[in-house]
Amino acid sequence: MLNTGTNVGDTMRAETLPADRPQAPVPEQTADGRSRVSRWWPLSGTRVLQIAFALIGLQLVVRGLVLSRGYFYWDDLILTGRSGSMSLLSPQFLFYDHDGHFMPAAFLVAGIATRLAPYNWLVPALILLVLQALASLALLRLLLLILGRRPAVLVPLVFYLFSPLTLPAFAWWAAGLNALPLQIGLAWVAGDAIRLCRTGSARYAISGFLVFAASLQFFEKAVLVPMAAFVAVALVYRVDGRARPIRAAATRGALLWAPTLLLAVVWSLIYRLTVTIDLARYDRASATEMLWHATSKGLLPTLFGGPWTWDRWPPSPPWADPPVVLIGASGVLAAAVVVATIVWKRRVAWVWIAVGAYVFASIAAMVVTRSGADTTFELGQTLRYLTDSAVIIAIALAVILRAPARTARAGSGRGPAPAVALLSAFVAGSLVSTATFADSWRDDTTRDYLANARSALAAHRDVPLLEQPTSIWVLLPVAHPHNLVSHVLGPLPDRPEFAAATPELRMLDDDGRLVDAEVTWVRTIDPGPEPGCGHRIGTDISELPLDGPLAGWEWTVRLNYLASADGEITASLQQGDPVTVPVRRGPNSVFVRLTGGGGLLEIRAMDPDLTLCVGSGPVGVVVPSR
Structure with missing residues:
Protein backbone atom coordinates (compact mmCIF):
# COMPACT_ATOMS: atom_id res chain seq x y z
CA MET A 1 0.00 0.00 0.00
CA LEU A 2 0.90 3.66 -0.12
CA ASN A 3 3.74 5.02 1.87
CA THR A 4 2.99 8.72 2.26
CA GLY A 5 6.68 9.49 2.32
CA THR A 6 7.30 8.18 -1.19
CA ASN A 7 6.86 10.07 -4.41
CA VAL A 8 4.34 9.20 -7.10
CA GLY A 9 6.89 7.21 -9.08
CA ASP A 10 7.76 5.03 -6.09
CA THR A 11 4.06 4.66 -5.28
CA MET A 12 3.36 3.43 -8.77
CA ARG A 13 5.89 0.65 -8.33
CA ALA A 14 4.73 -0.21 -4.82
CA GLU A 15 1.06 -0.52 -5.83
CA THR A 16 1.49 -3.55 -8.06
CA LEU A 17 -1.18 -4.45 -10.49
CA PRO A 18 -2.00 -7.08 -8.55
CA ALA A 19 0.06 -7.97 -5.54
CA ASP A 20 1.41 -11.24 -6.98
CA ARG A 21 2.75 -9.85 -10.26
CA PRO A 22 6.44 -9.13 -10.86
CA GLN A 23 7.61 -5.60 -10.34
CA ALA A 24 6.74 -3.37 -13.28
CA PRO A 25 9.65 -2.59 -15.59
CA VAL A 26 11.79 0.34 -14.64
CA PRO A 27 14.34 2.21 -16.72
CA GLU A 28 17.45 0.13 -17.40
CA GLN A 29 20.06 0.33 -14.67
CA THR A 30 23.71 1.20 -15.15
CA ALA A 31 26.60 -0.31 -13.23
CA ASP A 32 26.37 2.37 -10.55
CA GLY A 33 22.67 1.64 -9.96
CA ARG A 34 21.37 4.85 -11.53
CA SER A 35 18.71 4.73 -14.22
CA ARG A 36 19.71 5.72 -17.72
CA VAL A 37 16.83 8.18 -17.79
CA SER A 38 18.19 10.03 -14.81
CA ARG A 39 21.69 10.09 -16.35
CA TRP A 40 20.73 11.60 -19.69
CA TRP A 41 17.93 13.76 -18.35
CA PRO A 42 18.61 14.43 -14.66
CA LEU A 43 15.28 15.83 -13.48
CA SER A 44 13.95 15.09 -10.03
CA GLY A 45 10.33 14.10 -9.53
CA THR A 46 9.60 17.51 -8.00
CA ARG A 47 11.12 19.31 -10.97
CA VAL A 48 9.08 17.18 -13.38
CA LEU A 49 5.90 18.20 -11.56
CA GLN A 50 6.92 21.85 -11.61
CA ILE A 51 7.51 21.70 -15.36
CA ALA A 52 4.20 19.90 -15.87
CA PHE A 53 2.23 22.52 -13.94
CA ALA A 54 4.06 25.30 -15.80
CA LEU A 55 3.14 23.71 -19.12
CA ILE A 56 -0.51 23.51 -18.08
CA GLY A 57 -0.37 27.16 -17.09
CA LEU A 58 1.11 28.03 -20.49
CA GLN A 59 -1.61 26.06 -22.22
CA LEU A 60 -4.30 28.00 -20.37
CA VAL A 61 -2.67 31.30 -21.31
CA VAL A 62 -2.56 30.31 -24.97
CA ARG A 63 -6.13 29.04 -24.92
CA GLY A 64 -7.21 32.20 -23.11
CA LEU A 65 -5.77 34.26 -25.95
CA VAL A 66 -7.74 32.15 -28.43
CA LEU A 67 -10.93 32.78 -26.46
CA SER A 68 -10.23 36.51 -26.43
CA ARG A 69 -10.63 36.44 -30.21
CA GLY A 70 -13.72 34.22 -30.15
CA TYR A 71 -17.35 34.87 -29.46
CA PHE A 72 -20.75 33.18 -29.45
CA TYR A 73 -21.28 31.09 -32.55
CA TRP A 74 -24.21 29.14 -34.05
CA ASP A 75 -25.24 26.53 -31.44
CA ASP A 76 -24.19 28.95 -28.69
CA LEU A 77 -27.05 31.19 -29.80
CA ILE A 78 -29.46 28.26 -29.71
CA LEU A 79 -28.38 27.32 -26.18
CA THR A 80 -28.60 30.93 -25.04
CA GLY A 81 -31.95 31.55 -26.72
CA ARG A 82 -33.57 28.50 -25.13
CA SER A 83 -32.09 29.48 -21.76
CA GLY A 84 -33.76 32.87 -21.95
CA SER A 85 -37.26 31.54 -22.64
CA MET A 86 -37.61 28.35 -20.60
CA SER A 87 -37.37 27.14 -17.03
CA LEU A 88 -33.88 25.80 -16.47
CA LEU A 89 -35.12 22.74 -14.58
CA SER A 90 -37.96 21.83 -16.91
CA PRO A 91 -37.76 18.52 -18.81
CA GLN A 92 -38.44 20.43 -22.03
CA PHE A 93 -35.26 22.41 -21.47
CA LEU A 94 -32.92 19.76 -20.08
CA PHE A 95 -33.93 16.78 -22.22
CA TYR A 96 -34.16 18.58 -25.54
CA ASP A 97 -33.04 16.63 -28.60
CA HIS A 98 -30.37 18.99 -29.88
CA ASP A 99 -29.49 17.69 -33.33
CA GLY A 100 -29.13 14.16 -31.96
CA HIS A 101 -27.27 15.22 -28.81
CA PHE A 102 -28.48 14.40 -25.30
CA MET A 103 -26.76 16.84 -22.93
CA PRO A 104 -28.87 18.04 -19.99
CA ALA A 105 -25.88 19.20 -17.94
CA ALA A 106 -24.55 21.25 -20.85
CA PHE A 107 -27.95 22.92 -21.19
CA LEU A 108 -28.02 23.62 -17.46
CA VAL A 109 -24.54 25.20 -17.46
CA ALA A 110 -25.45 27.31 -20.49
CA GLY A 111 -28.70 28.32 -18.81
CA ILE A 112 -26.99 29.44 -15.62
CA ALA A 113 -24.42 31.43 -17.62
CA THR A 114 -27.21 33.09 -19.59
CA ARG A 115 -29.16 34.02 -16.49
CA LEU A 116 -26.01 35.48 -14.90
CA ALA A 117 -24.94 37.58 -17.88
CA PRO A 118 -26.73 37.11 -21.22
CA TYR A 119 -24.33 37.38 -24.14
CA ASN A 120 -21.39 38.30 -21.98
CA TRP A 121 -18.57 36.26 -23.56
CA LEU A 122 -16.43 36.45 -20.43
CA VAL A 123 -18.66 33.94 -18.61
CA PRO A 124 -18.49 31.17 -21.26
CA ALA A 125 -14.77 31.85 -21.70
CA LEU A 126 -14.14 31.30 -17.99
CA ILE A 127 -16.24 28.13 -18.06
CA LEU A 128 -14.19 26.79 -20.96
CA LEU A 129 -10.91 27.62 -19.24
CA VAL A 130 -11.99 25.93 -16.00
CA LEU A 131 -13.06 22.80 -17.88
CA GLN A 132 -9.79 22.80 -19.82
CA ALA A 133 -7.79 23.11 -16.62
CA LEU A 134 -9.68 20.18 -15.11
CA ALA A 135 -9.10 18.08 -18.22
CA SER A 136 -5.38 18.86 -18.28
CA LEU A 137 -4.95 18.11 -14.58
CA ALA A 138 -6.94 14.88 -14.89
CA LEU A 139 -4.69 13.75 -17.71
CA LEU A 140 -1.55 14.69 -15.76
CA ARG A 141 -2.79 12.58 -12.86
CA LEU A 142 -3.32 9.63 -15.20
CA LEU A 143 0.08 10.02 -16.83
CA LEU A 144 1.78 10.11 -13.42
CA LEU A 145 -0.03 6.91 -12.48
CA ILE A 146 1.27 5.21 -15.62
CA LEU A 147 4.81 6.63 -15.74
CA GLY A 148 5.52 8.14 -12.34
CA ARG A 149 7.44 11.39 -11.96
CA ARG A 150 9.77 10.61 -14.82
CA PRO A 151 10.69 13.14 -17.50
CA ALA A 152 9.00 10.83 -20.01
CA VAL A 153 5.64 11.95 -18.61
CA LEU A 154 6.17 15.31 -20.30
CA VAL A 155 6.02 13.80 -23.80
CA PRO A 156 2.33 12.76 -23.83
CA LEU A 157 1.46 15.76 -21.67
CA VAL A 158 2.94 18.23 -24.15
CA PHE A 159 1.15 16.47 -26.99
CA TYR A 160 -2.22 16.85 -25.30
CA LEU A 161 -1.70 20.38 -24.01
CA PHE A 162 -0.72 21.97 -27.31
CA SER A 163 -2.18 19.72 -30.00
CA PRO A 164 -4.41 21.65 -32.41
CA LEU A 165 -6.60 18.55 -32.46
CA THR A 166 -8.47 19.82 -29.39
CA LEU A 167 -8.59 23.45 -30.47
CA PRO A 168 -11.78 23.80 -32.59
CA ALA A 169 -14.01 22.08 -30.03
CA PHE A 170 -12.46 24.10 -27.19
CA ALA A 171 -13.00 27.50 -28.82
CA TRP A 172 -16.66 26.84 -29.62
CA TRP A 173 -18.65 27.08 -26.37
CA ALA A 174 -21.39 24.61 -27.29
CA ALA A 175 -18.84 22.09 -28.59
CA GLY A 176 -16.60 22.65 -25.57
CA LEU A 177 -19.48 21.82 -23.22
CA ASN A 178 -19.54 18.43 -24.93
CA ALA A 179 -15.86 17.78 -25.59
CA LEU A 180 -14.15 18.94 -22.39
CA PRO A 181 -16.29 16.94 -19.91
CA LEU A 182 -15.69 13.91 -22.13
CA GLN A 183 -11.93 14.49 -21.96
CA ILE A 184 -12.16 14.86 -18.19
CA GLY A 185 -14.12 11.62 -17.98
CA LEU A 186 -11.70 9.68 -20.18
CA ALA A 187 -8.67 10.74 -18.15
CA TRP A 188 -10.13 10.65 -14.64
CA VAL A 189 -12.00 7.35 -14.91
CA ALA A 190 -8.96 5.64 -16.44
CA GLY A 191 -6.89 6.96 -13.52
CA ASP A 192 -9.42 5.71 -10.99
CA ALA A 193 -9.49 2.33 -12.75
CA ILE A 194 -5.71 2.02 -12.41
CA ARG A 195 -5.83 3.03 -8.74
CA LEU A 196 -8.67 0.58 -8.08
CA CYS A 197 -6.78 -2.29 -9.71
CA ARG A 198 -3.66 -1.47 -7.70
CA THR A 199 -5.20 -0.87 -4.29
CA GLY A 200 -8.60 -2.56 -4.35
CA SER A 201 -10.02 0.51 -2.60
CA ALA A 202 -13.74 1.01 -3.33
CA ARG A 203 -13.40 4.78 -3.16
CA TYR A 204 -11.83 4.77 -6.61
CA ALA A 205 -14.79 2.80 -7.96
CA ILE A 206 -17.16 5.36 -6.43
CA SER A 207 -15.16 8.31 -7.76
CA GLY A 208 -14.89 6.78 -11.24
CA PHE A 209 -18.60 6.02 -11.33
CA LEU A 210 -19.58 9.56 -10.31
CA VAL A 211 -17.28 11.17 -12.87
CA PHE A 212 -18.60 8.83 -15.56
CA ALA A 213 -22.18 9.68 -14.63
CA ALA A 214 -21.38 13.40 -14.76
CA SER A 215 -19.64 13.19 -18.14
CA LEU A 216 -22.65 11.32 -19.57
CA GLN A 217 -24.84 14.33 -18.82
CA PHE A 218 -22.71 16.51 -21.09
CA PHE A 219 -22.19 14.29 -24.12
CA GLU A 220 -23.59 10.95 -25.26
CA LYS A 221 -20.17 9.83 -26.52
CA ALA A 222 -19.08 9.57 -22.89
CA VAL A 223 -20.73 6.14 -22.92
CA LEU A 224 -17.31 4.98 -24.22
CA VAL A 225 -15.47 6.18 -21.09
CA PRO A 226 -15.58 2.89 -19.11
CA MET A 227 -14.52 0.93 -22.18
CA ALA A 228 -11.56 3.24 -22.73
CA ALA A 229 -10.60 2.90 -19.06
CA PHE A 230 -10.81 -0.89 -19.23
CA VAL A 231 -8.61 -0.99 -22.34
CA ALA A 232 -6.08 1.33 -20.66
CA VAL A 233 -5.78 -0.97 -17.65
CA ALA A 234 -5.54 -4.07 -19.84
CA LEU A 235 -2.80 -2.49 -21.97
CA VAL A 236 -0.81 -1.49 -18.90
CA TYR A 237 -1.05 -5.10 -17.72
CA ARG A 238 0.04 -6.31 -21.14
CA VAL A 239 3.13 -4.13 -21.51
CA ASP A 240 4.09 -5.10 -17.96
CA GLY A 241 4.11 -8.75 -19.03
CA ARG A 242 1.08 -9.82 -17.03
CA ALA A 243 -0.48 -13.11 -18.11
CA ARG A 244 -4.10 -12.84 -19.26
CA PRO A 245 -4.25 -9.03 -19.04
CA ILE A 246 -7.89 -8.76 -20.08
CA ARG A 247 -9.04 -11.22 -17.43
CA ALA A 248 -6.89 -9.51 -14.81
CA ALA A 249 -8.30 -6.08 -15.69
CA ALA A 250 -11.87 -7.39 -15.56
CA THR A 251 -11.36 -9.08 -12.20
CA ARG A 252 -9.41 -6.37 -10.42
CA GLY A 253 -11.69 -3.56 -11.65
CA ALA A 254 -15.04 -5.30 -11.28
CA LEU A 255 -16.20 -2.80 -8.65
CA LEU A 256 -16.02 -0.12 -11.32
CA TRP A 257 -17.01 -2.05 -14.44
CA ALA A 258 -20.26 -3.49 -13.07
CA PRO A 259 -22.00 -0.24 -12.01
CA THR A 260 -20.72 1.74 -15.01
CA LEU A 261 -21.99 -0.96 -17.37
CA LEU A 262 -25.40 -0.87 -15.70
CA LEU A 263 -25.51 2.91 -15.90
CA ALA A 264 -24.49 2.82 -19.56
CA VAL A 265 -27.35 0.43 -20.35
CA VAL A 266 -29.95 2.52 -18.46
CA TRP A 267 -28.65 5.73 -20.00
CA SER A 268 -28.73 4.20 -23.49
CA LEU A 269 -32.42 3.37 -23.02
CA ILE A 270 -33.16 6.93 -21.90
CA TYR A 271 -31.16 8.28 -24.81
CA ARG A 272 -33.03 6.11 -27.29
CA LEU A 273 -36.40 7.25 -25.93
CA THR A 274 -35.41 10.92 -25.87
CA VAL A 275 -33.44 11.42 -29.06
CA THR A 276 -34.45 10.80 -32.64
CA ILE A 277 -31.55 9.12 -34.43
CA ASP A 278 -31.47 9.93 -38.13
CA LEU A 279 -28.84 7.88 -39.88
CA ALA A 280 -27.38 9.66 -42.87
CA ARG A 281 -27.68 8.30 -46.38
CA TYR A 282 -24.21 7.71 -47.72
CA ASP A 283 -22.47 5.49 -50.24
CA ARG A 284 -19.12 3.79 -50.10
CA ALA A 285 -17.41 6.47 -52.17
CA SER A 286 -18.68 9.28 -49.92
CA ALA A 287 -17.73 7.40 -46.76
CA THR A 288 -14.24 6.76 -48.13
CA GLU A 289 -13.82 10.41 -49.07
CA MET A 290 -15.02 11.52 -45.63
CA LEU A 291 -12.52 9.13 -44.03
CA TRP A 292 -9.73 10.55 -46.17
CA HIS A 293 -10.57 14.15 -45.26
CA ALA A 294 -10.92 13.37 -41.54
CA THR A 295 -7.60 11.52 -41.31
CA SER A 296 -5.16 12.71 -43.96
CA LYS A 297 -6.30 16.33 -44.00
CA GLY A 298 -7.59 16.51 -40.42
CA LEU A 299 -6.19 14.18 -37.77
CA LEU A 300 -2.72 13.23 -39.01
CA PRO A 301 -1.34 16.77 -39.58
CA THR A 302 -2.41 17.80 -36.06
CA LEU A 303 -0.33 14.96 -34.58
CA PHE A 304 2.76 16.84 -35.69
CA GLY A 305 1.71 20.42 -34.95
CA GLY A 306 -0.34 21.04 -38.09
CA PRO A 307 -2.38 22.00 -39.98
CA TRP A 308 -0.68 25.43 -39.86
CA THR A 309 -3.44 26.97 -42.00
CA TRP A 310 -7.24 26.93 -41.84
CA ASP A 311 -10.02 27.77 -44.28
CA ARG A 312 -13.55 28.97 -43.67
CA TRP A 313 -16.80 29.74 -45.44
CA PRO A 314 -18.71 31.99 -43.01
CA PRO A 315 -20.88 31.21 -41.18
CA SER A 316 -19.30 27.73 -41.07
CA PRO A 317 -16.53 27.02 -38.51
CA PRO A 318 -12.87 26.86 -39.61
CA TRP A 319 -11.50 23.59 -40.90
CA ALA A 320 -7.94 22.32 -41.23
CA ASP A 321 -6.38 23.17 -44.58
CA PRO A 322 -2.83 21.75 -44.41
CA PRO A 323 -0.37 22.16 -47.28
CA VAL A 324 0.16 19.12 -49.49
CA VAL A 325 3.69 18.60 -48.18
CA LEU A 326 2.40 18.35 -44.59
CA ILE A 327 -0.34 15.91 -45.61
CA GLY A 328 2.24 13.61 -47.17
CA ALA A 329 4.83 14.06 -44.44
CA SER A 330 2.38 13.48 -41.59
CA GLY A 331 1.26 10.17 -43.10
CA VAL A 332 4.84 8.99 -43.48
CA LEU A 333 5.81 10.18 -40.00
CA ALA A 334 2.79 8.55 -38.38
CA ALA A 335 3.66 5.21 -39.98
CA ALA A 336 7.30 5.65 -38.98
CA VAL A 337 6.38 6.36 -35.34
CA VAL A 338 4.17 3.27 -35.16
CA VAL A 339 6.86 1.02 -36.66
CA ALA A 340 9.67 2.55 -34.61
CA THR A 341 7.86 2.14 -31.30
CA ILE A 342 6.96 -1.46 -32.08
CA VAL A 343 10.62 -2.16 -32.88
CA TRP A 344 11.80 -0.24 -29.82
CA LYS A 345 9.34 -1.45 -27.18
CA ARG A 346 7.89 -4.84 -26.29
CA ARG A 347 4.20 -5.71 -26.53
CA VAL A 348 3.00 -2.31 -27.81
CA ALA A 349 1.39 -3.30 -31.14
CA TRP A 350 -1.99 -3.68 -29.43
CA VAL A 351 -1.68 -0.15 -28.10
CA TRP A 352 -1.71 1.22 -31.63
CA ILE A 353 -4.50 -1.15 -32.64
CA ALA A 354 -6.62 0.21 -29.77
CA VAL A 355 -5.92 3.81 -30.84
CA GLY A 356 -6.83 3.01 -34.42
CA ALA A 357 -10.08 1.34 -33.33
CA TYR A 358 -11.12 4.38 -31.25
CA VAL A 359 -10.33 6.84 -34.05
CA PHE A 360 -12.10 4.70 -36.63
CA ALA A 361 -15.18 4.40 -34.40
CA SER A 362 -15.28 8.20 -34.03
CA ILE A 363 -15.06 8.74 -37.77
CA ALA A 364 -17.64 6.02 -38.43
CA ALA A 365 -20.06 7.69 -36.02
CA MET A 366 -19.55 10.99 -37.84
CA VAL A 367 -20.16 9.37 -41.22
CA VAL A 368 -23.38 7.56 -40.26
CA THR A 369 -24.90 10.52 -38.41
CA ARG A 370 -23.64 13.61 -40.19
CA SER A 371 -22.79 12.80 -43.80
CA GLY A 372 -25.24 13.10 -46.65
CA ALA A 373 -25.91 14.72 -49.99
CA ASP A 374 -25.78 18.22 -48.48
CA THR A 375 -22.72 17.59 -46.29
CA THR A 376 -19.29 18.74 -47.45
CA PHE A 377 -16.28 16.52 -46.87
CA GLU A 378 -14.61 19.40 -45.02
CA LEU A 379 -16.78 18.44 -42.05
CA GLY A 380 -14.15 15.85 -41.13
CA GLN A 381 -11.49 18.55 -41.20
CA THR A 382 -13.24 20.62 -38.53
CA LEU A 383 -11.71 18.09 -36.06
CA ARG A 384 -14.40 18.44 -33.41
CA TYR A 385 -15.58 14.86 -33.97
CA LEU A 386 -12.08 13.58 -33.19
CA THR A 387 -11.03 15.92 -30.41
CA ASP A 388 -11.24 13.28 -27.64
CA SER A 389 -8.73 11.19 -29.61
CA ALA A 390 -6.06 13.50 -28.18
CA VAL A 391 -6.62 11.97 -24.73
CA ILE A 392 -6.56 8.45 -26.16
CA ILE A 393 -3.32 9.11 -28.04
CA ALA A 394 -1.73 10.66 -24.93
CA ILE A 395 -2.63 7.56 -22.91
CA ALA A 396 -1.20 5.37 -25.67
CA LEU A 397 2.09 7.29 -25.66
CA ALA A 398 2.34 6.90 -21.89
CA VAL A 399 1.71 3.14 -22.06
CA ILE A 400 4.33 2.80 -24.80
CA LEU A 401 6.88 4.77 -22.79
CA ARG A 402 6.13 2.53 -19.80
CA ALA A 403 6.76 -0.63 -21.82
CA PRO A 404 10.21 -2.25 -21.52
CA ALA A 405 12.67 -1.81 -24.35
CA ARG A 406 13.50 -4.88 -26.42
CA THR A 407 17.23 -4.53 -25.65
CA ALA A 408 19.28 -2.54 -23.19
CA ARG A 409 20.90 -0.74 -26.11
CA ALA A 410 17.47 0.21 -27.50
CA GLY A 411 16.48 1.56 -24.14
CA SER A 412 19.53 3.74 -23.76
CA GLY A 413 19.26 7.40 -24.65
CA ARG A 414 21.48 9.89 -26.39
CA GLY A 415 20.62 12.68 -24.00
CA PRO A 416 17.75 15.14 -23.67
CA ALA A 417 18.64 17.25 -26.72
CA PRO A 418 16.79 15.19 -29.39
CA ALA A 419 13.66 14.83 -27.26
CA VAL A 420 13.65 18.53 -26.35
CA ALA A 421 14.19 19.47 -30.00
CA LEU A 422 11.32 17.31 -31.22
CA LEU A 423 8.95 18.55 -28.53
CA SER A 424 9.97 22.14 -29.23
CA ALA A 425 9.31 21.69 -32.95
CA PHE A 426 5.92 20.21 -32.18
CA VAL A 427 5.01 23.07 -29.84
CA ALA A 428 6.24 25.67 -32.34
CA GLY A 429 4.14 24.18 -35.13
CA SER A 430 1.15 23.88 -32.80
CA LEU A 431 1.42 27.52 -31.78
CA VAL A 432 1.48 28.55 -35.44
CA SER A 433 -1.65 26.47 -36.02
CA THR A 434 -3.24 28.00 -32.93
CA ALA A 435 -2.50 31.54 -34.07
CA THR A 436 -3.87 30.98 -37.57
CA PHE A 437 -6.95 29.30 -36.14
CA ALA A 438 -7.58 32.26 -33.85
CA ASP A 439 -7.34 34.62 -36.81
CA SER A 440 -9.81 32.54 -38.79
CA TRP A 441 -12.16 32.12 -35.81
CA ARG A 442 -12.20 35.88 -35.28
CA ASP A 443 -13.64 36.41 -38.78
CA ASP A 444 -17.24 36.35 -37.59
CA THR A 445 -20.16 38.77 -37.85
CA THR A 446 -22.00 37.63 -34.72
CA ARG A 447 -20.11 39.91 -32.34
CA ASP A 448 -20.99 43.10 -34.23
CA TYR A 449 -24.53 41.90 -34.93
CA LEU A 450 -25.30 41.26 -31.26
CA ALA A 451 -23.62 44.49 -30.13
CA ASN A 452 -25.58 46.60 -32.58
CA ALA A 453 -28.83 44.77 -31.87
CA ARG A 454 -28.39 45.15 -28.11
CA SER A 455 -28.03 48.93 -28.32
CA ALA A 456 -30.72 49.36 -31.01
CA LEU A 457 -33.34 47.33 -29.15
CA ALA A 458 -32.59 49.07 -25.87
CA ALA A 459 -33.27 52.41 -27.58
CA HIS A 460 -36.64 51.28 -29.01
CA ARG A 461 -38.34 49.37 -26.23
CA ASP A 462 -41.73 51.06 -26.58
CA VAL A 463 -42.89 49.51 -29.90
CA PRO A 464 -43.17 45.73 -30.50
CA LEU A 465 -40.71 44.32 -33.02
CA LEU A 466 -42.19 42.05 -35.64
CA GLU A 467 -40.88 38.49 -35.50
CA GLN A 468 -38.20 37.91 -38.14
CA PRO A 469 -35.16 35.73 -38.80
CA THR A 470 -31.70 36.88 -37.84
CA SER A 471 -29.07 37.60 -40.44
CA ILE A 472 -28.04 34.56 -42.50
CA TRP A 473 -24.46 35.45 -41.54
CA VAL A 474 -25.39 34.68 -37.93
CA LEU A 475 -27.77 31.70 -38.23
CA LEU A 476 -28.93 30.07 -41.44
CA PRO A 477 -32.62 29.23 -41.97
CA VAL A 478 -31.85 25.52 -41.34
CA ALA A 479 -31.75 26.45 -37.64
CA HIS A 480 -35.44 27.50 -37.69
CA PRO A 481 -37.13 28.32 -35.35
CA HIS A 482 -34.00 29.05 -33.33
CA ASN A 483 -32.88 31.61 -35.91
CA LEU A 484 -35.81 33.93 -35.12
CA VAL A 485 -34.96 37.14 -33.30
CA SER A 486 -37.30 36.26 -30.44
CA HIS A 487 -35.13 33.20 -29.75
CA VAL A 488 -31.72 34.75 -30.34
CA LEU A 489 -32.33 38.13 -28.71
CA GLY A 490 -34.95 37.08 -26.18
CA PRO A 491 -32.44 36.81 -23.29
CA LEU A 492 -31.51 40.51 -23.59
CA PRO A 493 -33.04 42.42 -20.66
CA ASP A 494 -33.54 45.79 -22.41
CA ARG A 495 -35.57 45.18 -25.53
CA PRO A 496 -39.05 45.60 -27.01
CA GLU A 497 -41.60 42.82 -27.08
CA PHE A 498 -41.26 40.43 -30.01
CA ALA A 499 -44.71 40.05 -31.52
CA ALA A 500 -46.65 38.78 -34.50
CA ALA A 501 -48.07 42.28 -35.07
CA THR A 502 -46.75 45.81 -34.72
CA PRO A 503 -48.00 49.31 -35.66
CA GLU A 504 -44.49 50.37 -36.78
CA LEU A 505 -42.54 48.14 -39.15
CA ARG A 506 -38.82 47.93 -38.42
CA MET A 507 -36.28 45.20 -39.01
CA LEU A 508 -32.75 44.29 -38.00
CA ASP A 509 -30.40 44.37 -40.97
CA ASP A 510 -27.40 42.09 -41.47
CA ASP A 511 -25.33 44.33 -39.19
CA GLY A 512 -27.88 44.18 -36.36
CA ARG A 513 -29.02 47.77 -36.86
CA LEU A 514 -32.71 48.60 -36.51
CA VAL A 515 -33.98 50.18 -39.75
CA ASP A 516 -37.39 51.23 -41.10
CA ALA A 517 -38.96 48.58 -43.31
CA GLU A 518 -41.81 48.00 -45.74
CA VAL A 519 -43.82 45.08 -47.16
CA THR A 520 -43.27 44.03 -50.77
CA TRP A 521 -46.33 43.66 -53.00
CA VAL A 522 -46.17 39.94 -53.69
Missing part, protein backbone atom coordinates in the same frame (compact mmCIF):
# COMPACT_ATOMS: atom_id res chain seq x y z
CA ARG A 523 -49.96 39.83 -53.40
CA THR A 524 -52.59 42.51 -52.75
CA ILE A 525 -55.76 42.50 -50.69
CA ASP A 526 -58.55 43.17 -53.16
CA PRO A 527 -60.63 46.33 -52.55
CA GLY A 528 -63.78 45.61 -50.54
CA PRO A 529 -67.35 45.76 -51.85
CA GLU A 530 -68.64 48.43 -49.42
CA PRO A 531 -68.08 52.02 -50.64
CA GLY A 532 -66.20 54.16 -48.13
CA CYS A 533 -65.32 51.13 -46.00
CA GLY A 534 -63.96 48.31 -48.13
CA HIS A 535 -64.25 45.11 -46.11
CA ARG A 536 -66.45 45.45 -43.04
CA ILE A 537 -65.21 43.21 -40.20
CA GLY A 538 -67.39 41.95 -37.32
CA THR A 539 -67.38 38.96 -35.04
CA ASP A 540 -68.06 36.58 -37.92
CA ILE A 541 -65.09 35.51 -40.04
CA SER A 542 -64.71 37.79 -43.06
CA GLU A 543 -62.85 36.45 -46.09
CA LEU A 544 -60.74 39.05 -47.87
CA PRO A 545 -59.70 37.82 -51.36
CA LEU A 546 -56.14 38.30 -52.57
CA ASP A 547 -55.26 39.02 -56.17
CA GLY A 548 -53.59 35.61 -56.39
CA PRO A 549 -52.68 32.56 -54.31
CA LEU A 550 -49.74 32.40 -51.90
CA ALA A 551 -47.48 29.38 -51.41
CA GLY A 552 -47.07 28.11 -47.88
CA TRP A 553 -44.52 30.39 -46.24
CA GLU A 554 -44.08 33.15 -43.68
CA TRP A 555 -45.72 36.30 -45.00
CA THR A 556 -46.33 39.79 -43.68
CA VAL A 557 -49.62 41.64 -44.24
CA ARG A 558 -50.16 45.38 -44.01
CA LEU A 559 -53.71 45.93 -42.74
CA ASN A 560 -54.99 49.44 -43.40
CA TYR A 561 -58.07 49.82 -41.20
CA LEU A 562 -60.56 52.13 -39.50
CA ALA A 563 -61.58 50.82 -36.04
CA SER A 564 -64.56 51.89 -33.97
CA ALA A 565 -62.64 51.29 -30.71
CA ASP A 566 -59.50 49.80 -29.26
CA GLY A 567 -59.63 46.02 -29.28
CA GLU A 568 -58.31 42.82 -30.82
CA ILE A 569 -58.92 40.89 -33.99
CA THR A 570 -57.68 37.56 -35.30
CA ALA A 571 -56.08 37.20 -38.72
CA SER A 572 -54.94 34.20 -40.71
CA LEU A 573 -54.28 33.07 -44.24
CA GLN A 574 -56.63 30.57 -45.84
CA GLN A 575 -54.21 27.77 -44.94
CA GLY A 576 -52.66 28.73 -41.64
CA ASP A 577 -53.19 29.34 -37.95
CA PRO A 578 -54.71 32.64 -36.72
CA VAL A 579 -52.80 35.20 -34.70
CA THR A 580 -54.20 37.83 -32.34
CA VAL A 581 -53.72 41.42 -33.50
CA PRO A 582 -54.30 44.51 -31.31
CA VAL A 583 -56.00 47.44 -33.08
CA ARG A 584 -56.50 51.09 -32.07
CA ARG A 585 -59.49 53.36 -32.51
CA GLY A 586 -59.46 55.43 -35.65
CA PRO A 587 -57.61 55.12 -38.97
CA ASN A 588 -54.36 53.14 -38.55
CA SER A 589 -52.17 50.47 -40.06
CA VAL A 590 -50.83 47.31 -38.47
CA PHE A 591 -48.27 44.84 -39.82
CA VAL A 592 -49.03 41.16 -39.16
CA ARG A 593 -46.75 38.15 -39.65
CA LEU A 594 -48.71 35.11 -40.82
CA THR A 595 -47.62 31.58 -41.67
CA GLY A 596 -49.48 29.68 -44.36
CA GLY A 597 -50.79 30.10 -47.89
CA GLY A 598 -53.88 30.28 -50.08
CA GLY A 599 -55.85 32.99 -51.81
CA LEU A 600 -57.80 34.44 -48.87
CA LEU A 601 -57.14 36.49 -45.75
CA GLU A 602 -59.53 35.63 -42.90
CA ILE A 603 -60.26 38.25 -40.22
CA ARG A 604 -62.77 38.57 -37.39
CA ALA A 605 -63.25 40.89 -34.42
CA MET A 606 -62.94 39.37 -30.94
CA ASP A 607 -65.19 42.01 -29.29
CA PRO A 608 -68.87 42.39 -30.37
CA ASP A 609 -68.59 46.15 -29.85
CA LEU A 610 -65.68 46.38 -32.28
CA THR A 611 -66.13 46.89 -36.03
CA LEU A 612 -63.48 47.64 -38.62
CA CYS A 613 -63.25 48.77 -42.16
CA VAL A 614 -60.25 47.22 -43.95
CA GLY A 615 -58.91 48.54 -47.23
CA SER A 616 -56.48 47.24 -49.79
CA GLY A 617 -52.88 46.55 -48.80
CA PRO A 618 -49.82 44.45 -49.63
CA VAL A 619 -49.00 40.89 -48.61
CA GLY A 620 -45.34 39.95 -49.02
CA VAL A 621 -42.00 39.94 -47.29
CA VAL A 622 -40.33 42.58 -45.15
CA VAL A 623 -37.47 44.54 -46.70
CA PRO A 624 -35.65 47.73 -45.66
CA SER A 625 -37.35 50.93 -46.79
CA ARG A 626 -35.72 52.61 -49.72
